[in-house]
Each structure stands twice: as C-alpha cells, then as structure tokens.
Amino acid sequence: xxxxxxxxxxxxxxxxxxxxxxxxxxxxxxxxxxxxxxxxxxxxxxxxxxxxxxxxxxxxxxxxxxxxxxxxxxxxxxxxxxxxxxxxxxxxxxxxxxxxxxxxxxxxxxxxxxxxxxxxxxxxxxxxxxxxxxxxxxxxxxxxxxxxxxxxxxxxxxxxxxxxxxxxxxxxxxxxxxxxxxxxxxxxxxxxxxxxxxxxxxx
Amino acid sequence: xxxxxxxxxxxxxxxxxxxxxxxxxxxxxxxxxxxxxxxxxxxxxxxxxxxxxxxxxxxxxxxxxxxxxxxxxxxxxxxxxxxxxxxxxxxxxxxxxxxxxxxxxxxxxxxxxxxxxxxxxxxxxxxxxxxxxxxxxxxxxxxxxxxxxxxxxxxxxxxxxxxxxxxxxxxxxxxxxxxxxxxxxxxxxxxxxxxxxxxxxxx
Numbered sequence: 421x422x423x424x425x426x427x428x429x430x431x432x433x434x435x436x437x438x439x440x441x442x443x444x445x446x447x448x449x450x451x452x453x454x455x456x457x458x459x460x461x462x463x464x465x466x467x468x469x470x471x472x473x474x475x476x477x478x479x480x481x482x483x484x485x486x487x488x489x490x491x492x493x494x495x496x497x498x499x500x501x502x503x504x505x506x507x508x509x510x511x512x513x514x515x516x517x518x519x520x521x522x523x524x525x526x527x528x529x530x531x532x533x534x535x536x537x538x539x540x541x542x543x544x545x546x547x548x549x550x551x552x553x554x555x556x557x558x559x560x561x562x563x564x565x566x567x568x569x570x571x572x573x574x575x576x577x578x579x580x581x582x583x584x585x586x587x588x589x590x591x592x593x594x595x596x597x598x599x600x601x602x603x604x605x606x607x608x609x610x611x612x613x614x615x616x617x618x619x620x621x622x623x
Numbered sequence: 624x625x626x627x628x629x630x631x632x633x634x635x636x637x638x639x640x641x642x643x644x645x646x647x648x649x650x651x652x653x654x655x656x657x658x659x660x661x662x663x664x665x666x667x668x669x670x671x672x673x674x675x676x677x678x679x680x681x682x683x684x685x686x687x688x689x690x691x692x693x694x695x696x697x698x699x700x701x702x703x704x705x706x707x708x709x710x711x712x713x714x715x716x717x718x719x720x721x722x723x724x725x726x727x728x729x730x731x732x733x734x735x736x737x738x739x740x741x742x743x744x745x746x747x748x749x750x751x752x753x754x755x756x757x758x759x760x761x762x763x764x765x766x767x768x769x770x771x772x773x774x775x776x777x778x779x780x781x782x783x784x785x786x787x788x789x790x791x792x793x794x795x796x797x798x799x800x801x802x803x804x805x806x807x808x809x810x811x812x813x814x815x816x817x818x819x820x821x822x823x824x825x826x
Binding site (some may be wrong): 545617 | 785806810811824
C-alpha cells in the first residue's frame with residue numbers, strides 16, 4: 421500500500437533536525453519535504469536543501485496555480501509545500517516527513533488525514549527554548565523574540581497532534597521518534613482499505 | 624504520564640493471542656484486560672484467565688451498578704469489561720490491552736479516546752479465516768458460521784481503526800504489533816497535556 425505522511429511541528433530550536441539526523445537509517449526510506457519560502461536565507465542555509473528560496477511574486481504565482489498543499493504567512497513571509505514532489509514520494513511508498521507549523525498541520529490533516537501521523541516536538545520548557553535560541557545566535561534578538569512568542573502560542577495546540585516528544589534527552593527523543601515514524605508507515609488511506617475489504621471478502 | 628490503551632479487534636481465528644504471545648517482552652509491561660462473559664466456557668478455557676465466566680443475573684447487576692466500561696450482546700451472550708482493574712493498570716502506567724469487538728471499540732474510544740490506539744487484526748482473506756476456524760475445531764459448525772458472518776460485517780469497519788494488521792506472516796504481524804504497541808504508550812490524555820502546557824510556560 422501507498423506511502424504515509426509524518427508531520428513534525430514545534431518551535432525552531434526544538435531539535436527537530438537533530439532528532440531526524442540521530443534517527444538516521446532506523447526510520448527507513450523517507451523523503452524530507454523541503455518547504456518553499458520568501459524569507460531571506462539565514463547564514464549557512466542552502467537553496468534546495470534547507471528551503472527553496474523564491475521571490476514573493478513567484479510564490480504568489482504558485483498559489484494561483486494551485487501548486488501548494490499548504491501555505492501560510494509567518495512573520496510577514498510566505499512558507500509553503502509544493503504538492504508535486506510529495507505525490508511522487510508517496511507513489512514510491514516513501515514516508516514523507518514535513519516540518520511545518522500548526523497552521524500547516526491543520527491544512528495537511530484536512531487534505532490527507534487518513535495517512536497523517538503528527539508529532540509536536542518541543543524543548544522541555546519555554547526558558548530552555550529561550551536559552552537554546554540565544555545560544556545558537558543565528559538570529560537577531562527581534563527574530564528570537566518573535567519565535568518565543570510563536571512558541572508560546574503553538575504549545576497550546578499540542579492536543580491536536582497524535583504525539584508529543586519532549587526533547588530534554590536526545591537519545592530518548594530519537595528513540596520515540598523512530599517508533600512513531602515506523603508505526604506511521606502502517607497507516608492506510610481509505611481507498612486502500614476499501615480495496616482490501618473487497619479482496620478480503622472474495623479471497 | 625499515565626498508561627495508555629491498546630484495543631485489538633478482529634475475528635476469532637485472526638491470531639490475536641498468538642501475536643501477543645510472539646511479541647512477548649518486546650512490548651513492555653502490560654495488563655491484558657480479561658472480559659467478563661455469560662457464554663459457556665469452551666474446552667480448555669479457564670475462568671479468570673480466558674474470561675470471567677458469570678451468570679446472566681450477575682452480569683446484569685454489574686450493568687446496573689455501572690461497573691462496565693463497555694458491554695455488548697454477541698450471539699445471545701453478554702461480553703463486557705469491568706472498569707476497576709483497567710483503572711488500576713492505568714494508574715500503574717501499564718499499557719492496557721483490550722481484545723474487544725467493533726461495538727466495544729466504539730464505546731472505549733468514546734469514553735477514553737485520548738489515550739486509545741486501536742488495531743484491527745485479520746487473516747488475509749475470508750476463506751483463510753474459514754479454513755482456520757474449521758481447522759482448530761474448537762467450535763461446532765453453527766458457531767463457526769456465526770463467526771464467519773460476524774467477520775464479514777466487522778471487516779467493513781476497519782477504517783474506524785488506527786491500524787490494520789494482516790496476519791498472513793506471523794513474524795511480520797508480530798513486528799508490526801510491537802511497533803504499534805510501543806508507540807501507543809506515547810499517547811497522552813488531554814489532562815496531562817494541559818498540565819504540561821502550564822509547566823512549559825512557567826518552567
């Protein structure tokens with residue numbers, strides 16, 4: 421049966437990339453969905469790796485053409501997910517991993533709910549998040565304050581997620597992630613289940 | 624945080640007990656909920672192990688007293704789950720495993736939905752189920768025909784379950800079961816999540 425979708429949300433600084441990296445091959449063959457954004461690249465960010473960086477005009481054309489599975493405006497910039505590579509990966513029975521915010525999660529769940537498993541990943545406390553964001557010093561204070569404010573709102577939405585991973589211990593967090601990612605692959609869409617029922621009755 | 628619930632449904636003959644036995648210690652500490660029933664014990668079935676076998680009168684008193692988390696009538700007999708041992712196991716942070724039918728699943732989900740993960744387990748086809756039921760010859764033909772008819776109805780409800788495990792290969796089925804059972808433990812009830820949010824913001 422077809423591939424499945426794993427949505428990850430949580431504040432920047434929660435350690436999502438570190439957890440995925442740590443999990444490595446234990447979660448099998450996956451496609452990490454690269455978002456498209458109109459925000460400026462941060463130092464060290466590479467186009468086509470971290471994001472597809474595009475102009476506001478190009479993004480708005482994509483919206484008009486119906487290219488986006490989901491998109492949203494965050495801190496004045498567009499962020500979105502092109503449907504084409506996602507569909508390709510699903511057809512190849514890969515686990516598609518999205519790193520999107522709570523708005524994106526709602527949209528993806530509404531569109532592809534049957535095969536979505538979602539995880540909210542967070543540092544143990546707001547003050548720990550603050551420490552991590554100032555510690556890595558890749559953003560200026562204004563951006564960090566915006567991120568902390570977002571996180572304070574986003575944490576209230578954790579009940580919308582299938583799972584919560586508290587990243588206070590990277591080993592345990594990665595183990596939990598591996599478990600959820602591999603069980604996510606066992607989800608089936610309604611269409612496939614209906615096919616199964618027909619075959620089951622006749623078989 | 625508190626224990627979680629794993630609901631297993633699927634036709635008698637799907638191999639549910641074999642799968643749990645095969646999974647063994649890989650799913651950690653769990654409490655297998657023993658149902659109470661008014662049906663007669665089958666050969667080899669032991670009271671307090673396979674079921675609590677009680678009289679119709681005793682069962683109906685339990686219903687009046689509100690002792691049952693869920694109960695239903697199947698083939699003219701009562702089957703139900705006492706809440707007391709379940710609550711005790713949840714308080715001890717155990718995974719509580721239920722082997723109940725689709726009606727039971729609906730009731731448990733309605734009451735304890737936050738912490739429920741459900742799996743429908745089935746042989747690969749109806750004819751394979753038939754073969755297994757006649758093969759083990761623990762029931763008479765009339766009972767087997769009733770079971771096959773039930774299975775034909777129950778299979779249509781698989782989309783209500785979080786997961787489907789097709790038991791055509793016991794090794795693979797047990798591996799899938801282990802994955803789902805261990806991820807089921809990561810579920811949190813709304814109450815615990817609300818507690819987490821408060822601590823997160825203050826911490």
